[in-house]
Amino acid sequence: MSIIPTLKKDYIYKLAKQGKRIDGRGFNEYRPITIEPGIIRKAEGSARVKIGNTQVVAGVKMDVGEPYPDTPDSGVITTSAELIPLASPDFEAGPPQEDAIELARVVDRGIREAEVVKLEELCIEPGEKIWIVFIDIHVIDYDGNLFDCASLASLAALYTAIVPAEKFDLGENYPLPMRGEPPISCTAAKFNNALVFDPLLDEEEVAEARLTVATDAKGDLHAMQKGLSGGFTVDEVKKIIKGAIVNGREIRKKLQESIEKVKQNDT
Amino acid sequence: MKLIDEEGRRLDGRRFDELRKIKIEAGVLHRAEGSCYLEWGGNKVVAAVYGPREAVPRHTQDPVKAVVNARYNMAAFSVDDRKKPGPDRRSREISKVTSEALERVIITDLFPRASIDVNIEILDAEAGTRCAGLTAAAVALADAGIPMRDIPVACAAGKIGAEVVDGEVKGGYVVLDLGKDEDNYGNADLPIAIAPRTDEILLLQMDGHLTYEEFEQALDLAMKGCHIVSKLQREALLNKYRPDLEENL
Numbered sequence: 001m002s003i004i005p006t007l008k009k010d011y012i013y014k015l016a017k018q019g020k021r022i023d024g025r026g027f028n029e030y031r032p033i034t035i036e037p038g039i040i041r042k043a044e045g046s047a048r049v050k051i052g053n054t055q056v057v058a059g060v061k062m063d064v065g066e067p068y069p070d071t072p073d074s075g076v077i078t079t080s081a082e083l084i085p086l087a088s089p090d091f092e093a094g095p096p097q098e099d100a101i102e103l104a105r106v107v108d109r110g111i112r113e114a115e116v117v118k119l120e121e122l123c124i125e126p127g128e129k130i131w132i133v134f135i136d137i138h139v140i141d142y143d144g145n146l147f148d149c150a151s152l153a154s155l156a157a158l159y160t161a162i163v164p165a166e167k168f169d170l171g172e173n174y175p176l177p178m179r180g181e182p183p184i185s186c187t188a189a190k191f192n193n194a195l196v197f198d199p200l201l202d203e204e205e206v207a208e209a210r211l212t213v214a215t216d217a218k219g220d221l222h223a224m225q226k227g228l229s230g231g232f233t234v235d236e237v238k239k240i241i242k243g244a245i246v247n248g249r250e251i252r253k254k255l256q257e258s259i260e261k262v263k264q265n266d267t
Numbered sequence: 268m269k270l271i272d273e274e275g276r277r278l279d280g281r282r283f284d285e286l287r288k289i290k291i292e293a294g295v296l297h298r299a300e301g302s303c304y305l306e307w308g309g310n311k312v313v314a315a316v317y318g319p320r321e322a323v324p325r326h327t328q329d330p331v332k333a334v335v336n337a338r339y340n341m342a343a344f345s346v347d348d349r350k351k352p353g354p355d356r357r358s359r360e361i362s363k364v365t366s367e368a369l370e371r372v373i374i375t376d377l378f379p380r381a382s383i384d385v386n387i388e389i390l391d392a393e394a395g396t397r398c399a400g401l402t403a404a405a406v407a408l409a410d411a412g413i414p415m416r417d418i419p420v421a422c423a424a425g426k427i428g429a430e431v432v433d434g435e436v437k438g439g440y441v442v443l444d445l446g447k448d449e450d451n452y453g454n455a456d457l458p459i460a461i462a463p464r465t466d467e468i469l470l471l472q473m474d475g476h477l478t479y480e481e482f483e484q485a486l487d488l489a490m491k492g493c494h495i496v497s498k499l500q501r502e503a504l505l506n507k508y509r510p511d512l513e514e515n516l
Contacts, residue, residue, distance in 0.1 A: 101360055102363055222473075229366075231462065241479065
């Protein structure tokens, strides 16, 4: 750990005891969120999402490939994340390290488990040809809470993606088949017995534990991931889930508005 | 696939709150500082602990505490379709969350600049390997005499047997310790690890679909499972060390 966060730790702890955070937010409050779908022309779907200073670009590319033997009539999603050195002095170039792998897998699980992509409609010839949906997450600026930012960017990219059928002589292009409302991932960090949503980088650096919860529009749970080497009590976990449901509703509304805007512009 | 019948019997005859058969043996390897062999249903796992020893390469050292490196590894022959040897994304994620869970209970500040390496080998896999692996690793750490605040233990609960009617999920049962078909065709899986003395949650993952109420039930059930497995861990350690204790009396 670098020196400054160690010095900041006392300050962050002290504020938390008074129910405050360094940027003045409430414990359950998110930073301002902006969602801009459709920013990459070459991608089938894309979005830039900013949560405060944190910024992620996600792109969806599609290709025709072979199905997995156990799901011969279903499309495939694969999610990758890169923590490129551009985004932080602490990120190094090279193949994805475990932080990037965890990020990609948690984002993937949140989307996959809610079954919002109609994979069964991405079959071209059963057992032979299917669509592969690649979600690639590029972190552009890292100021904490990559999980939520990357999930949101991936969802915005998926919900606005167009299947490039013409490119493969498979008829006209059409929107990527999606069902239902998007699942939203919300992350909280714990330090000094305080639970804060949407942690800043400074807060993440002093955090003992982290929990990401993906909930759907009904408030049901689809994916969870605990991180870092601290622990949670049962009550803390329940409190975070309830907060994730409430925050998820707000963020879902924002996401849906931004998706609608793109769809209206297209027509 | 019908995973549970009207009388609440599961495919392998278990009730909703029954674990698969578990066997634990401590101190099975010669070279390792501590080790454990564990069978959990059809899972067969060996865990070995090396260290505390100087962490290499040196830039991985922490000047104030030991680093905990758990490495979860599946044998190529442990699954239906041969797994390509070496770490994949799944095993690296499991290694990460396992390391983090174990680090919480190990008193790492006793060993600055050291590493404590925990190797978890899945020899035979049948659902729930991350829980089996962490449970075995905890026994191996205790066997190695690594100072710990508690002996962590893992167990999963999940949901099976729900039907999807017009996009609505109907019915289903929250059950303990999913078996292979239950994992593949079930509705949700919730693996956790806890420190059993305080019930602090050290690992928590979830996938599938649970309502909040079902989550509470599943968490409760998984906790109960953890406490049962915890007793088996203790017995395994006592079985190894009881003869020594009696000799010294």
